[in-house]
Amino acid sequence: MLTQWWQKNRQRLIAHYCQHCGLPIEKRDVSASYIWLLCRRCQDSLQVPRCRCCGLACQRVVDYCGQCLTLPPLWRHLYCVGDYTPPLSHYVQRLKFNHQLHQADILAQMLAQQITPDVDAITFVPLHWRRQLWRGFNQSELIAKALAKRLGLPCVTLFKRTRATKAQLGMSRKQRQQNLTNAFELIEINHYSSLAIVDDVVTTGSTVQQLCKLLLDAGAKSVDIYCICRTPEPHSER
Numbered sequence: 687m688l689t690q691w692w693q694k695n696r697q698r699l700i701a702h703y704c705q706h707c708g709l710p711i712e713k714r715d716v717s718a719s720y721i722w723l724l725c726r727r728c729q730d731s732l733q734v735p736r737c738r739c740c741g742l743a744c745q746r747v748v749d750y751c752g753q754c755l756t757l758p759p760l761w762r763h764l765y766c767v768g769d770y771t772p773p774l775s776h777y778v779q780r781l782k783f784n785h786q787l788h789q790a791d792i793l794a795q796m797l798a799q800q801i802t803p804d805v806d807a808i809t810f811v812p813l814h815w816r817r818q819l820w821r822g823f824n825q826s827e828l829i830a831k832a833l834a835k836r837l838g839l840p841c842v843t844l845f846k847r848t849r850a851t852k853a854q855l856g857m858s859r860k861q862r863q864q865n866l867t868n869a870f871e872l873i874e875i876n877h878y879s880s881l882a883i884v885d886d887v888v889t890t891g892s893t894v895q896q897l898c899k900l901l902l903d904a905g906a907k908s909v910d911i912y913c914i915c916r917t918p919e920p921h922s923e924r
């Protein structure tokens with residue numbers, strides 16, 4: 687009985703404060719907030735106009751930015767929550783480096799609100815087995831599973847990272863391609879026509895581009911990218 691009373695009145699009795707700016711979250715915003723974590727202003731600050739194709743920030747929302755028109759990526763749409771900046775980067779870091787696994791569901795909730803799902807299944811960027819053993823989990827897999835549950839889609843394991851690759855930051859486009867050549871393989875036959883690949887942070891886009899190629903070569907018709915953060919690398923050649 688007490689439990690029922692608590693469930694009913696919890697929302698009214700507990701004040702919620704934004705985890706980023708510390709200001710109270712207004713009651714009318716509570717239901718729309720990310721599990722009552724961020725106030726409306728901080729949520730809105732994550733939203734900037736982006737290119738619907740590559741996901742990079744633009745002056746206004748466009749279907750294709752200049753870069754996508756001249757050098758289109760292999761994927762169809764990229765959906766993201768925001769740039770790799772606070773408060774979003776903190777949630778990703780807590781998941782990856784502080785083992786706060788429940789952050790995966792919070793991030794999936796944020797991402798689900800951005801997506802118009804138009805795929806048959808969800809898959810994810812693999813980690814090399816040594817990295818996964820060291821970390822204990824694959825953050826992209828956790829986000830993908832939580833997201834698939836929210837969107838009511840199957841989550842399938844399709845890729846394997848066959849060798850450890852160097853960090854891509856600062857590499858030219860050609861160096862990145864060489865770094866990732868034969869770094870991934872399909873470990874399952876894909877039966878789905880359209881898929882989404884989940885990654886935690888997309889910076890150069892080279893990794894998801896390689897995975898798209900594997901899926902398209904294996905007969906998939908279209909691939910979307912679902913990521914938490916989409917951010918250009920510093921001193922990018924783009």
Ligand SMILES: [Zn+2]
Nearest residue numbers: 704707725728
């Ligand atoms: Zn706030």
Ligand SMILES: [Zn+2]
Nearest residue numbers: 737740751754
């Ligand atoms: Zn673009």
